[in-house]
Amino acid sequence: MANIRFQALQTVATRTIQEVNFPSNKISEYFGANVFDKKKMREYISKEAYDSIINSVEYGEPIGRDTAEQIASAMKAWAISKGATHYTHWFQPLTGTTAEKHDAFFEPTVDGSIEKFTGDALAQQEPDASSFPNGGIRNTFEARGYTAWDPSSPAFIMGRTLCIPTVFVSYTGEALDYKVPLLKALSALDKAAVDVCQYFDKSIEKVYASLGIEQEYFLVDLALFNARPDMYLTGRTLFGHMSAKNQQLEDHYFGSIPSRVYAFMQDFETEALQLGIPLKTRHNEVAPSQFECAPIYEEINLAIDHNQLLMDVMDRVAKRHNFKVLLHEKPYAGVNGSGKHNNWSMITNTGKNLLSPGKTPKNNLMFLTFFVNTIKAVYEHADLLRASIASVNNDHRLGANEAPPAIISIFLGSQLTEVLDEIETSRISRKAKEESSLWQGIPKIPQILKDNTDRNRTSPFAFTGNKFELRAVGSSANSANPMTVLNTIVADQLRKFKVDVDKLLKKGEKKDVALLTIIKRYIKESKIVRFEGNGYGEEWQQEAEARGLTNIKTTPKALDALVSEKTQALFESTSVFTRREAHARHEILLEEFYKKLQIEARVMGELVNSVIIPTAINYQSKLVENVKGLKDIGLPESSYEAQLSIITKLSEHINFIKSNNDQMVEARKKANVIEDVRERAIAYDETVKTFFDPIRYHVDKLEQLVDDALWPLPKFRELLFLK
8 A cells, every 4th residue: 555645646646726716807896895894884883883983993082882882783784794693702812823712693582583792792702811821820710811802903704703803811901912012012103103203294193003914835735734744733844855956946936826826826815805905916935835925005903913814814725725824934944934024114194104205304304213213223122123033933944044144133225324324424513594404415315215225135124115124024923023022112212212302402402403413323323233234144143243233043042032121111111011911921932932842852753753763664674685685596795785785874874863862852851840931941942952953864864765665754846846
């Protein structure tokens, strides 16, 4: 009987292209069809109720009970008209995925039954809190937690269920999700940015953070995926020799999309568009079987909700096409991993992008203010930003040949670098009567268009025209975590900027002179975080060390920044995290880190003992029988030297694998008894994980030696190229 690998290959050979049905030939006719958006609200609820929701979203005003009842009734009527039978509070616990508990609209009565959905059910639910990661905030016997409606993110229908985006908090009010701190960070940024905008434009009353998320992913046939226990248990291949051909010809990048993949893309995009996710772009990425999709920019809270929903939709639709979506940051060794580039900007209620220069000196001064403050914020809190993108998955990717290094630096492009350098060395004229003569010897700032700066793919934080791109976020991550940090540190820096400027104004300094004086100081103070060169090079690591920049390569130590005194002061001053919440998240992330390594070590050990070594011994036995047969018929030893050599090599690899696997098990046992969660995570990183690569090396050597007909695990050439 053929082994599981060949069964999977036979299944792949019979695949056909799944037909895709489109609701309409025009996307505009079905975009948002499954979303209770503003258009549908106006249709189903009164003007007073509609205005109440808008005021809640824009100004944080509470929604009254009567209004909530009306909105719930309208949502129910709309959802039932779309075929929904259930509703759920859809939230983002600290598992990194989304969560939902479905309840039926159906409710029995004395006379029969009715379809019921109340304002109370809309506004609040009570799921079990103890079973989600909580970092010690909740005990098992204190299970109560609450989900509460987030009206800024519209309800939507998945299948036959009305999904209501919500926050998730403990009985005592601590955040147990990603959304609560994000909303707090956005509120802090809004207030701080508006206060600074008042120096330039009194009509600005609100500032929104804007985000566009580029999602990279791999596809693999479902049969091949199921034939790899390491992939379906850990999300990545723990073994596998590189294919003779991978990405070295760069022929997959932006190439013609394979037909079966194209059908999958069209299918999941159609579902995503009906859910209001404004997908715009799709293309092949660098590695074989790697792809990317990207939406139009949205308000940041909605953009993150949409990205979490998108990953779920992609996974569901992929199964219809007999694919598995791999969102792991590094599913295959030796080829590019996947990221989730976060393109971030700030937009005013008047439509002004604060990171886009204008045609007048006043607009350019406004741009410089927000531009330089963002740089200063990243400089001041580089370690915290590094912590926000830290994970065991991302550790495999950061610093590899396709991803930015663990050193946080900022790329600006040659034009803006020159502008900042000239401002730093220029003299500010305090006697200037006209704005145009305020600066002496400083060139006019170019109006930055989309393609005015180069795209430095080696930079973790790059200015790319009218936005900053945080490229270090991992493909499977919830972007709320790094975006909470980015918006918090920028909010904090803008508040400090206003304090510094106001001090000079109180001394009688002219406003523009005061603004430029502080900007000039910030440029000088944050200069060391700016880097225009190759972030992949060894030279940069040496230069970064000389500059005093940190290079924290592993997650357990990177996460220390979450609970430093500097970070505690930042979170408490902005009201984003309490000290207890920050420490809880630190513990949760450390636990997630070592548990994922623990799972990988267990899977590796099981595969080695029950699959790899028996396969190698089986092949070795066949060679031994062959040698004995040749001996028996009287052939000289020289005629079977090759077989003897292979037998010897097989023994060497088997012995090494067995010995190191046993040592890894012992290291894991020792790590497991360490009580301190940080020390346990470090032990897994430094004493357990260190066995992974050596064991893999020898397993991959066996893959090259063992008869292809016997090797049980689908190989890289099959995983990456069969579509």
